[in-house]
Amino acid sequence: MYDWGKIFQEIKKYKRELFLGHLFAILATAVSIPTPLFLPLLVDEVLLNKPGIFVHTYQRIFGEGNPVTYTLAALIIVLVMRFLFFVLNALQSKIFTKISKNVTYKIREDLLNHIKDLSMSEFETVGSGGIASKLITDVNTIDDFIGKTVSRFIISVLTIIGVALVLIMINWKLGLLIVLLNPVVIYFTTVVGRKIGKLKAIENKAVEKFQEKLVETLDLFWQIRASNREKSFIKSVLETAKEVKETSIEFGWKSDAAARLSMLVFLSGYEIFRAVSILFVAYSDLTIGLMLAIFGYLWVMMTPVQELLGIQYAFHSGDAALKRINKIFEMKKEPKYPHILNSFKNKKTCSVKLKDVYFSYDGKNYVIKGVNLIAETGKKVAIVGASGSGKTTLAHIMVGFYPVDKGDVLYDDISVKEIGLDVVRENVSLVLQNPMMFNDTVRFNLTLGKDIPESKIWEALEIAQMKDVVENLPDKLDTLIGKNGIKLSGGQRQRLAIARMILQNPKIVILDESTSALDTHTEYRLFNALQEYLKEKTTIIIAHRLSTVQQADYIYVIDRGEIVEEGTHQELMEKEGLYNQFMRKHFML
Numbered sequence: 001m002y003d004w005g006k007i008f009q010e011i012k013k014y015k016r017e018l019f020l021g022h023l024f025a026i027l028a029t030a031v032s033i034p035t036p037l038f039l040p041l042l043v044d045e046v047l048l049n050k051p052g053i054f055v056h057t058y059q060r061i062f063g064e065g066n067p068v069t070y071t072l073a074a075l076i077i078v079l080v081m082r083f084l085f086f087v088l089n090a091l092q093s094k095i096f097t098k099i100s101k102n103v104t105y106k107i108r109e110d111l112l113n114h115i116k117d118l119s120m121s122e123f124e125t126v127g128s129g130g131i132a133s134k135l136i137t138d139v140n141t142i143d144d145f146i147g148k149t150v151s152r153f154i155i156s157v158l159t160i161i162g163v164a165l166v167l168i169m170i171n172w173k174l175g176l177l178i179v180l181l182n183p184v185v186i187y188f189t190t191v192v193g194r195k196i197g198k199l200k201a202i203e204n205k206a207v208e209k210f211q212e213k214l215v216e217t218l219d220l221f222w223q224i225r226a227s228n229r230e231k232s233f234i235k236s237v238l239e240t241a242k243e244v245k246e247t248s249i250e251f252g253w254k255s256d257a258a259a260r261l262s263m264l265v266f267l268s269g270y271e272i273f274r275a276v277s278i279l280f281v282a283y284s285d286l287t288i289g290l291m292l293a294i295f296g297y298l299w300v301m302m303t304p305v306q307e308l309l310g311i312q313y314a315f316h317s318g319d320a321a322l323k324r325i326n327k328i329f330e331m332k333k334e335p336k337y338p339h340i341l342n343s344f345k346n347k348k349t350c351s352v353k354l355k356d357v358y359f360s361y362d363g364k365n366y367v368i369k370g371v372n373l374i375a376e377t378g379k380k381v382a383i384v385g386a387s388g389s390g391k392t393t394l395a396h397i398m399v400g401f402y403p404v405d406k407g408d409v410l411y412d413d414i415s416v417k418e419i420g421l422d423v424v425r426e427n428v429s430l431v432l433q434n435p436m437m438f439n440d441t442v443r444f445n446l447t448l449g450k451d452i453p454e455s456k457i458w459e460a461l462e463i464a465q466m467k468d469v470v471e472n473l474p475d476k477l478d479t480l481i482g483k484n485g486i487k488l489s490g491g492q493r494q495r496l497a498i499a500r501m502i503l504q505n506p507k508i509v510i511l512d513e514s515t516s517a518l519d520t521h522t523e524y525r526l527f528n529a530l531q532e533y534l535k536e537k538t539t540i541i542i543a544h545r546l547s548t549v550q551q552a553d554y555i556y557v558i559d560r561g562e563i564v565e566e567g568t569h570q571e572l573m574e575k576e577g578l579y580n581q582f583m584r585k586h587f588m589l
């Protein structure tokens, strides 16, 4: 979880940069504060003919001068100081920008690392658009605050303090007045700023809804078009866009008005101050030159005050955004099991066992009820059952997508809790019915970025009965397959997923209706070719074709989350139970 303390700790890690940045900031303030004094001094010393510190210093160094040389000297000094101010400011801004961007990068990195380990059940409940909006919009809102604060806060405070000190030196009564005026403005903005922060949170929430709806609509555009529902979907995206518009208008004008209102309070003070200064010239010993210098200083004070006001608003917005990104950190991670034993090490394959497994998606209704299942080492085990009986859920449980509520999953009699889920997934490959594809090349979809020799890729494609298809693609392995592999047929995608599994070279294979889209002939050839590859691997097949089921060494029949029958094809057919019925119904035996 992130709070401002943690962010501050992150910022503190950049000690060297912080030191240099502040050094430049202090130097910049030091050169900027005396700047407004020089030219107004000439009003008294040159125009009103009352030589003072400036003219005397000039005469000591350069000898007698005239109004032109005095003015020129003051002008050159002021221009040099302004230039120095610019350079120092640019340097400190470079350093502080780097710090703030590094800190927000770290927040994004931590968020992504948390997402990497999210439990699947949590993952299913959030839309990718919602997560994306937190990673983009909310982190940007925080970045805006950090960027403003680390670079401007110190320099603004220093400038205000410096100017206040100079004003006190010029005339302590006027100086004190300005020192007292500032906290009033700052207090006023704190109160308004909180309300503005809330508006920012509402705006970011609306952006999240919009992004979620938009991403889903774009992702499912095919389905939407096929159902001829574009109009209504775009309308509902537009509704969320409208909400963004409305909340943005609300935040936009109110935050702007609030900033201007704060400025108005400041400017009112400024005008009162100027009026009082004129009275000071009229009724006390304040000179016109010093009065002009004071006016100049008030002007200098304007920028840091404005910046502090901006920081206040950015803080409240950032605070609201921080609460929103913490919602991601609040999401449960999948359990992290230690790597105590490794069932797969130095073995070609191993057995799989589900021991009295109970599982529910919602914590209430068991979808899997007391399942005991064994796939002995090197054997082919089939799971059959009606749609919705829990076959896919079992496959997901085996690779640890969902932790079981009761019971255990074991590989060679070692619990996954002692093996570690990452080790299990490294060695057990699950091929889905609807495999996910990346909008990338055939090669990338097979290797997922791993460096695999081309010959191996072709070998895998040959086993998967995909070699001919890929050879005929315009760029062969480098052909782009479109979003979620849209340019390939369902059966081609399934075969690509099988080739991907072969390249992963797992020790155990789980096929979840992975060939459902293939014609019987291609499927037959595929299983023949796979037979050799799977010969020494324990294989679990969630099958829908008689030929595949028949080939299995052992069969489990699942009904409403329970194993109701088990045995070989022969045994089960003879039993004339559910399996027999199922086979007759499905395959018209």
Ligand SMILES: Nc1ncnc2c1ncn2[C@@H]1O[C@H](COP(=O)(O)OP(=O)(O)OP(=O)(O)O)[C@@H](O)[C@H]1O
Pocket: 124, 361, 362, 367, 385, 386, 387, 388, 389, 390, 391, 392, 393, 394
């Ligand atoms: N992610 C999920 N969240 C909540 N419930 C789920 C989830 N996935 C599946 N279910 C429910 O669990 C039950 C078993 O589903 P499962 O996908 O395991 O069945 P299946 O036997 O593989 O079905 P099919 O043959 O149609 O693929 C179903 O009632 C389904 O509604």
